[in-house]
Amino acid sequence: MKLFRQIxxxxxxxxxxxxxxxxxxxxxxSSVADLSNTNLTNEDRAALLxxxxxxxxxxxxxxxxxxxxxxxxxxxxxxxEQSHMDAVRGLLDQYNISYSLLSYGEFNNPDIQKLYDQFxxxxxxxxxxxxxxxxxxxxxxxxxxxxYIDATANSAMIQVFESLQCGxxxxxxxxxxxxxxxxxxxxxxxxxQVDYTLIINDSREQCGR
Numbered sequence: 121m122k123l124f125r126q127i128x129x130x131x132x133x134x135x136x137x138x139x140x141x142x143x144x145x146x147x148x149x150s151s152v153a154d155l156s157n158t159n160l161t162n163e164d165r166a167a168l169l170x171x172x173x174x175x176x177x178x179x180x181x182x183x184x185x186x187x188x189x190x191x192x193x194x195x196x197x198x199x200x201e202q203s204h205m206d207a208v209r210g211l212l213d214q215y216n217i218s219y220s221l222l223s224y225g226e227f228n229n230p231d232i233q234k235l236y237d238q239f240x241x242x243x244x245x246x247x248x249x250x251x252x253x254x255x256x257x258x259x260x261x262x263x264x265x266x267x268y269i270d271a272t273a274n275s276a277m278i279q280v281f282e283s284l285q286c287g288x289x290x291x292x293x294x295x296x297x298x299x300x301x302x303x304x305x306x307x308x309x310x311x312x313q314v315d316y317t318l319i320i321n322d323s324r325e326q327c328g329r
């Protein structure tokens with residue numbers, strides 16, 4: 121999975137300028153937050169667009185892997201990822217930011233497309249790999265959301281992103297539990313070992329409450 125780490129670094133470096141070029145600004149377990157803070161920077165807009173595609177990455181990957189491996193994780197969490205997408209779309213709509221969603225397995229961002237292709241290729245080999253992919257996606261999602269939360273002063277984005285991050289922590293716990301039931305161990309790819317241990321040792325959270 122080292123290759124996934126390198127692609128993740130490329131995503132972080134190139135995501136904002138790519139999204140600002142592709143998308144113009146004009147026009148569940150998470151809900152759209154109070155929009156009292158309506159000041160959005162260009163970076164905020166790019167963050168919303170990027171997270172829409174990253175949540176779609178999770179939904180599409182889990183949908184694909186569910187067809188190969190019968191596990192509760194993929195069937196249940198893919199529904200939650202749809203609600204995550206809906207939460208981000210709610211903010212995009214409220215702020216009148218245009219966006220496009222391609223078909224399942226297709227992405228506007230070429231680096232996310234590359235991740236999807238590699239995830240389904242790796243996860244298609246066996247159920248252990250598939251569960252590792254799930255944990256890897258949630259690991260990535262938690263870190264990216266933290267970066268965007270720290271980078272924005274917009275209260276609505278912070279509220280929604282914190283709710284999504286809470287859901288991703290629960291998803292990570294679920295995937296890791298399934299991995300350990302197979303006798304395997306998950307090593308975090310993006311989270312620090314300290315942060316990962318704190319998440320795994322904590323109880324399931326009630327998000328958005």
